[in-house]
Amino acid sequence: MPKMVVEARIVRNTEIGVNVKELVLYAPEIAAQAVPGQFLHVRVSDSYHPLLRRPLSISDADRQAGTISTIYRVVGQGTACLAALTSEDSVNCMGPLGNGFALQSQRPLLVGGGMGLAPLLFLAGALCPHPIEILMGGRTREEMFWADMFHGKCDAIHITTDDGTLGSCGVTLDVLPEVLKNGAFDLIYTCGPRIMMEGVAKVAKKHNIPCQVSLEDYMACGIGGCLSCTCAGKNGTRKKVCSDGPVFWAQEVMA
Amino acid sequence: MPKMVVEARIVRNTEIGVNVKELVLYAPEIAAQAVPGQFLHVRVSDSYHPLLRRPLSISDADRQAGTISTIYRVVGQGTACLAALTSEDSVNCMGPLGNGFALQSQRPLLVGGGMGLAPLLFLAGALCPHPIEILMGGRTREEMFWADMFHGKCDAIHITTDDGTLGSCGVTLDVLPEVLKNGAFDLIYTCGPRIMMEGVAKVAKKHNIPCQVSLEDYMACGIGGCLSCTCAGKNGTRKKVCSDGPVFWAQEVMA
Amino acid sequence: MSNEENTMLGITIAGIKMKTPVMTASGTFGFGLEYKDFVDLNKIGAVVVKGTTLLPRHGNQGRRIAETPAGMLNSIGLENPGVNEFLSGILPHLNAYDVPIIVNISGNTVEEYGELAALLNASGVDGLELNISCPNVKEGGIAFGTNCDSASAVVRQVKKNTDLPVIVKLSPNVTDIVAMAQSVEDAGADAISLINTLLGMSIDIHKWRPVLGNVVGGLSGPAVKPIAVRMVWQVAQSVKVPVIGMGGIVTAEDAVEFMLAGATAVAVGTANFINPCAAQTVAEGIESYIRQRGLSHVRELVGKVNI
Amino acid sequence: MSNEENTMLGITIAGIKMKTPVMTASGTFGFGLEYKDFVDLNKIGAVVVKGTTLLPRHGNQGRRIAETPAGMLNSIGLENPGVNEFLSGILPHLNAYDVPIIVNISGNTVEEYGELAALLNASGVDGLELNISCPNVKEGGIAFGTNCDSASAVVRQVKKNTDLPVIVKLSPNVTDIVAMAQSVEDAGADAISLINTLLGMSIDIHKWRPVLGNVVGGLSGPAVKPIAVRMVWQVAQSVKVPVIGMGGIVTAEDAVEFMLAGATAVAVGTANFINPCAAQTVAEGIESYIRQRGLSHVRELVGKVNI
Numbered sequence A, B: 001m002p003k004m005v006v007e008a009r010i011v012r013n014t015e016i017g018v019n020v021k022e023l024v025l026y027a028p029e030i031a032a033q034a035v036p037g038q039f040l041h042v043r044v045s046d047s048y049h050p051l052l053r054r055p056l057s058i059s060d061a062d063r064q065a066g067t068i069s070t071i072y073r074v075v076g077q078g079t080a081c082l083a084a085l086t087s088e089d090s091v092n093c094m095g096p097l098g099n100g101f102a103l104q105s106q107r108p109l110l111v112g113g114g115m116g117l118a119p120l121l122f123l124a125g126a127l128c129p130h131p132i133e134i135l136m137g138g139r140t141r142e143e144m145f146w147a148d149m150f151h152g153k154c155d156a157i158h159i160t161t162d163d164g165t166l167g168s169c170g171v172t173l174d175v176l177p178e179v180l181k182n183g184a185f186d187l188i189y190t191c192g193p194r195i196m197m198e199g200v201a202k203v204a205k206k207h208n209i210p211c212q213v214s215l216e217d218y219m220a221c222g223i224g225g226c227l228s229c230t231c232a233g234k235n236g237t238r239k240k241v242c243s244d245g246p247v248f249w250a251q252e253v254m255a
Numbered sequence C, D: 001m002s003n004e005e006n007t008m009l010g011i012t013i014a015g016i017k018m019k020t021p022v023m024t025a026s027g028t029f030g031f032g033l034e035y036k037d038f039v040d041l042n043k044i045g046a047v048v049v050k051g052t053t054l055l056p057r058h059g060n061q062g063r064r065i066a067e068t069p070a071g072m073l074n075s076i077g078l079e080n081p082g083v084n085e086f087l088s089g090i091l092p093h094l095n096a097y098d099v100p101i102i103v104n105i106s107g108n109t110v111e112e113y114g115e116l117a118a119l120l121n122a123s124g125v126d127g128l129e130l131n132i133s134c135p136n137v138k139e140g141g142i143a144f145g146t147n148c149d150s151a152s153a154v155v156r157q158v159k160k161n162t163d164l165p166v167i168v169k170l171s172p173n174v175t176d177i178v179a180m181a182q183s184v185e186d187a188g189a190d191a192i193s194l195i196n197t198l199l200g201m202s203i204d205i206h207k208w209r210p211v212l213g214n215v216v217g218g219l220s221g222p223a224v225k226p227i228a229v230r231m232v233w234q235v236a237q238s239v240k241v242p243v244i245g246m247g248g249i250v251t252a253e254d255a256v257e258f259m260l261a262g263a264t265a266v267a268v269g270t271a272n273f274i275n276p277c278a279a280q281t282v283a284e285g286i287e288s289y290i291r292q293r294g295l296s297h298v299r300e301l302v303g304k305v306n307i
């Protein structure tokens, strides 16, 4: 799977939630290769300020249309630059980077929090027609436009919000035991805040279900060349989140 | 005349020549004050790259409409940033800066080259209804959209182009003696390349006609605070182009 | 500014009472008056005026500034009207405002610094800042700022000649900024300001010539901020006198970063060119920040970075 | 690349033949192989690999990079698999390409540098670059790079243990870069590369903590270019060995600036993160520039700035 860098035309860059946008790029070469869990490394501006690219998970790839999508939250200068672009612009984009999720599951459970739901959206599409359940968490109802996006892709959608404005009040970890009781899952995929993924991995281990996690770290190169993003693997090994991951088997990188 | 800094809405930013654009800003406070020869100091981007403002002469001020205009050539990063802005944007703009032309002339001759014609346009408007002659030079016919802009403001327009594609072949200095022979001017205003202005000042001196020149230099602050732009005045004095000028009596700053 | 606000931002550095901890960096704010249409001079921490010398100077020939990524080079070369013109022609106008005036001085010799200090030991001047680090003058200048012994000699000579608080401004072009700071503290500095500019160069690849008439110049602006923050942090831990931090401060957030690193006050330099109201907007931003954090005084930030 | 092109850009530095004067800066290009989808490794001047140490290192804890205006801070802390793994596990793959391999080495002691040099005196390695200037390791590192005597000692020890060309990489965190350069030249350096990163710091004003796990880190990228150009210019005039210039090079124009200042070759570092093809696009751009100027070889640029 060769990686590449392309100047990708923006098909659309639309608001889909509060401070959350979906960016669709025309990049047929990347779309042809991309698998769920991989990411793009995007130059958000031609100037040197901001200087570095921004890593964004691929939330969809449409091989027919030649497009790839990503869903991002505007949190700082880089994502603000990105949010200002329109369909008249193009962005310089490296991809598809990193390793994707293992796709062999017949009975998958997806557990996602916040923007971690973006790669799971692509994953859910790829795991069809197997029956998929997803457990998703967010702060409040407003953030849960995600539920609409997973409708049609999943057989069951479990929702938690911190403030109880949608689904159960609490966090995904509160609900996870019950979800596991009611389904015989053969693989748990999780992406979201580190603390959530660690909790999910622990529960998965207890239930003896294989688990994949998708890590994040600050990245400069995105391709294994700078060692900005390494973390400790088991047995004293070192793992680069960008090129050994971002998807890992939980036991590779978590206690 | 207090100077100010305003966030000015862009009314339009349109191409008027090859790589030349006219920027019209809504800035009623500046429009109310501006006199010909003054300039704006424009922040072309919110980022730190480019970092500094760009000085641009005021080419028109419409007090009724509350607008000020400037005509600029796209030569580098800063003017390219400016060229990319649209009527949905605003620019942070200091003005009106510097000192303008003396307006007492009854029989003025304007001599301008290249982008130096921009402030003369504003000046021509202000000197009406006195009979105005202008001698303008450019490289080639393409650059002489200026002639159209001065039509109606001037009684006579003398044109030179380096390649002879419009008007006389040569430079303004070649034609100046003849123009002076045919008119009894009481003040010569000149703005353009340094070498042209020096030539004009010399001829003016020989003819005993007072002459004003509008200087350019690299500017950081634009208001006399950094001493980036000082030049030697007569009798060992120091002149700041931004705040003592940009318009000077020729003998103040030229031999 | 209300009294309460005064209380939140008001500080005293080396005996100089300031309404806010935001000063203007020498050379970037003229003699203050140039900015009066944009900033209420009465609301600035202190005006540090353009580097002043014994005799008037014309400064360097040729182009004096160049833009660089997120920064700029300057080689003004200390153009100034000389100390006498400052005292008679400029200071009286400045003294119409209720703001401390700190005079930045440069000499070619230790004795010149002493002479300048004596001349400026005048009413209307609130403090001296010794520029021992100007990279733009050939006859010495930077040499004082990169050698502990000559820096100390300058400080001692100045202290002998003045009752005013003496701030020593350090050059970042050194291997060991802490050693420099300790030397000038030992020699009697009442406060330390840093950083001056970093020596840099740009070449015009069309003309095959240096962009600046003076060949090299001083780098300032946001580009240098990480170096400045590091040096302020190192120095603040190593000296007892207060530190005035500068180098790339444009926003209140930048200023807070310097204060957390250990700066009691800050100065805005290049930022004045980007935003002529910078000295005021940065101070206002610091105040909002303090309020948002539920603090009651800006001093609660100083040196509070948690290592 | 045609033969003619080879001739225009081909250079030899300290006996190392390169097809272009554009190398990759250590630590920004992994071991080269990571970039093979983006750059034709056969078309790079030389691959300078990640800083290598005697034993494997895990590097620094916590966050390792921070963005700054037109620059970045890094505190990787020399994470690397150790020299043995490099020789047996990585070098053979690299040697599949027709490109000189220069190994960047770091030791905690003079003796370690010697040992590393001896181990790397192996076929498939074309040169050594001594990193005597890494600001990111506590046990020495930068100390070698800021002191003329210890720098010389390292160079002499390495020269005793290798037949390979030895490039010494200088730290910009010094008062007198020329003195450092002359010391390492006298000690036997075959070439000098500069600059390594400038020591910097960023503070998170929400958390009141340093942004980097290691507190301080090295500043690189376009922000530092004017400092790097100045140092290259100063050093190139003062030594006879060739100089390799780096620090903020992103475009061919940047590279030309360094060459005019006196660099025989250049390296792209942080630029690889912005444009993974940088090493190739910069070389191509230099070639266009040379053609446009009607020159016949890149060496006609070296040191040609007109003062």
Ligand SMILES: Cc1cc2nc3c(=O)[nH]c(=O)nc-3n(C[C@H](O)[C@H](O)[C@H](O)COP(=O)(O)OP(=O)(O)OC[C@H]3O[C@@H](n4cnc5c(N)ncnc54)[C@H](O)[C@@H]3O)c2cc1C
Residues within 6 Å of the ligand: A039, A050, A054, A055, A056, A057, A058, A070, A071, A072, A073, A074, A075, A076, A077, A078, A079, A080, A115, A118, A119, A215, A216, A217, A218, A219, A246
């Ligand atoms: C492999 C990978 C995939 C990602 N996928 C997505 C995605 O699909 N959608 C999405 O919205 N975001 C995603 N992120 C995070 C995204 O890269 C950051 O939000 C973005 O870079 C912030 O840039 P900024 O300039 O706007 O913010 P900055 O000003 O740089 O920072 C703003 C805030 O974001 C945090 N942040 C910045 N960069 C990162 C990072 N690399 N990892 C974690 N936190 C960071 C900072 O701590 C800070 O609090 C992903 C990150 C990685 C590493």
Ligand SMILES: Cc1cc2nc3c(=O)[nH]c(=O)nc-3n(C[C@H](O)[C@H](O)[C@H](O)COP(=O)(O)OP(=O)(O)OC[C@H]3O[C@@H](n4cnc5c(N)ncnc54)[C@H](O)[C@@H]3O)c2cc1C
Residues within 6 Å of the ligand: B039, B050, B054, B055, B056, B057, B058, B070, B071, B072, B073, B074, B075, B076, B077, B078, B079, B080, B115, B118, B119, B215, B216, B217, B218, B219, B246
């Ligand atoms: C008082 C004043 C009024 C001006 N009025 C106009 C105007 O009405 N219309 C117009 O098109 N231009 C005008 N200029 C020039 C204009 O400021 C520059 O063209 C502009 O700043 C270039 O910015 P840049 O980033 O695009 O180019 P850069 O990349 O900065 O430089 C591109 C080229 O422009 C030259 N240049 C840059 N800045 C200046 C400057 N301040 N003075 C002279 N040359 C410069 C550089 O040498 C270089 O060759 C004026 C300059 C001054 C000082």
Ligand SMILES: Cc1cc2nc3c(=O)[nH]c(=O)nc-3n(C[C@H](O)[C@H](O)[C@H](O)COP(=O)(O)O)c2cc1C
Residues within 6 Å of the ligand: B220, B226, C025, C026, C027, C028, C050, C051, C052, C074, C076, C078, C104, C131, C134, C169, C195, C196, C197, C219, C220, C221, C222, C224, C246, C247, C248, C249, C267, C268, C269, C270, C271
């Ligand atoms: C145009 C200019 C002129 C300067 N002149 C002086 C000076 O006369 N004396 C001095 O001590 N520092 C001088 N400096 C340095 C600044 O006071 C300040 O230390 C430096 O620019 C770093 O701060 P900044 O990045 O906020 O500009 C000058 C800086 C600039 C940009």
Ligand SMILES: Cc1cc2nc3c(=O)[nH]c(=O)nc-3n(C[C@H](O)[C@H](O)[C@H](O)COP(=O)(O)O)c2cc1C
Residues within 6 Å of the ligand: A220, A226, D025, D026, D027, D028, D050, D051, D052, D074, D076, D078, D104, D131, D134, D169, D195, D196, D197, D219, D220, D221, D222, D224, D246, D247, D248, D249, D267, D268, D269, D270, D271
């Ligand atoms: C992430 C990163 C890692 C680096 N690692 C090393 C290293 O291991 N050895 C070394 O000598 N220099 C190292 N450097 C310094 C670079 O090789 C180079 O000297 C410096 O970054 C300046 O060039 P640049 O501005 O083009 O990046 C590193 C730089 C970065 C950004």
Ligand code: FES
Residues within 6 Å of the ligand: A218, A219, A220, A221, A222, A223, A224, A225, A226, A227, A228, A229, A230, A240, A241, A242, A243
């Ligand atoms: S981001 Fe460079 S190694 Fe992972």
Ligand code: FES
Residues within 6 Å of the ligand: B218, B219, B220, B221, B222, B223, B224, B225, B226, B227, B228, B229, B230, B240, B241, B242, B243
């Ligand atoms: S531009 Fe600052 S004094 Fe003229």
